[in-house]
Amino acid sequence: MSEVGFIGLGKMGLPMAGRLVDAGLRVRGYDPVDAARDAFAAAGGLAVDGAAAAAADVVVLMLPDSDVVDAVLFDGGVAAALPAGSLVIDMSSSAPLRTQDVARRLAERSIAFVDAPVSGGVSGAVAGTLTIMLGGDDPAVERATAVIGTLGAVRHVGPVGAGHALKALNNLLSATHLWATSEAILIGERFGLDAATMLDAINTSSGRSGSTQKKWPDFVLPGTFDSGFSLALMLKDMRIASDLAHRLNMPVELGDAAVQRWADAREGLPENADHTEIVRWLRGATSE
Numbered sequence: 001m002s003e004v005g006f007i008g009l010g011k012m013g014l015p016m017a018g019r020l021v022d023a024g025l026r027v028r029g030y031d032p033v034d035a036a037r038d039a040f041a042a043a044g045g046l047a048v049d050g051a052a053a054a055a056a057d058v059v060v061l062m063l064p065d066s067d068v069v070d071a072v073l074f075d076g077g078v079a080a081a082l083p084a085g086s087l088v089i090d091m092s093s094s095a096p097l098r099t100q101d102v103a104r105r106l107a108e109r110s111i112a113f114v115d116a117p118v119s120g121g122v123s124g125a126v127a128g129t130l131t132i133m134l135g136g137d138d139p140a141v142e143r144a145t146a147v148i149g150t151l152g153a154v155r156h157v158g159p160v161g162a163g164h165a166l167k168a169l170n171n172l173l174s175a176t177h178l179w180a181t182s183e184a185i186l187i188g189e190r191f192g193l194d195a196a197t198m199l200d201a202i203n204t205s206s207g208r209s210g211s212t213q214k215k216w217p218d219f220v221l222p223g224t225f226d227s228g229f230s231l232a233l234m235l236k237d238m239r240i241a242s243d244l245a246h247r248l249n250m251p252v253e254l255g256d257a258a259v260q261r262w263a264d265a266r267e268g269l270p271e272n273a274d275h276t277e278i279v280r281w282l283r284g285a286t287s288e
């Protein structure tokens with residue numbers, strides 16, 4: 001039985017680490033939140049009391065962002081605790097240029113690295129139906145796939161950093177069409193149309209997207225706003241994508257406008273708001 005370390009047992013990490021346990025791996029899991037470690041132990045994992053104690057031949061990270069990834073690996077003692085020849089899999093949605101730097105620093109210690117961010121949300125993490133965007137060289141990707149392949153469909157999209165770049169671009173797109181969809185539905189409602197009726201028609205028409213097919217019907221219409229993906233993390237991903245565009249000297253006017261609108265909504269909503277709550281904010285902003 002192989003042993004794997006898993007650091008970051010949050011909304012995504014907990015069900016993902018649980019699936020690795022169910023797949024027969026021995027998983028050493030760490031999160032600073034006691035309740036997360038308790039839930040992981042209840043799911044059959046071995047909860048350890050520090051990040052460095054999760055060191056194993058393969059370590060998976062599912063952390064908020066590149067700042068935390070850097071801190072855990074290089075200040076938290078994980079890189080120092082890993083043996084030469086081990087593999088780090090960063091499944092967080094991190095910033096691609098910083099990811100390339102992390103990979104270089106780990107390579108100096110003879111530690112392999114792949115970026116493997118995911119799309120599919122908490123429901124995809126629970127069901128093992130995530131899309132996993134892998135960046136890395138072939139041997140590391142093959143080794144990573146053997147460990148995380150049960151979490152969803154693996155797509156090898158390029159060298160180190162490619163997965164994180166693609167994930168940020170996907171979320172810039174997803175956030176932009178959620179905003180555009182929400183504006184369109186609120187306009188229709190003010191005209192007297194019913195939101196569910198609009199969505200039914202749009203979903204067999206050219207305006208459909210993940211926003212019309214999943215986010216509005218599952219989280220907005222019922223008023224639950226419980227997708228499990230925070231507004232703060234979505235905005236983080238959008239900024240990663242727009243920073244990348246600026247560094248590549250690409251014009252990104254629509255993207256920058258979307259980032260600004262989402263930042264405005266973040267200011268006007270509670271700190272821990274779900275990303276689908278932009279609709280609440282839009283309703284308030286358009287109610288006068």
Ligand code: NAD
Pocket residue numbers: 007008009010011012013030031032033036051062063064065068071072091092093094118119120121122227228229230233234237
């Ligand atoms: P989350 O905030 O629920 O989980 C992050 C976990 O990291 C928390 O449990 C937190 O305690 C832990 N953590 C923070 N600092 C730590 C440290 N120093 N050491 C160890 N653990 C630490 O976030 P999430 O929604 O699970 O997202 C995790 C990553 O996955 C993010 O990069 C996010 O952008 C991405 N993502 C999220 C979703 C989603 O639907 N929630 C979907 C796809 C990708």
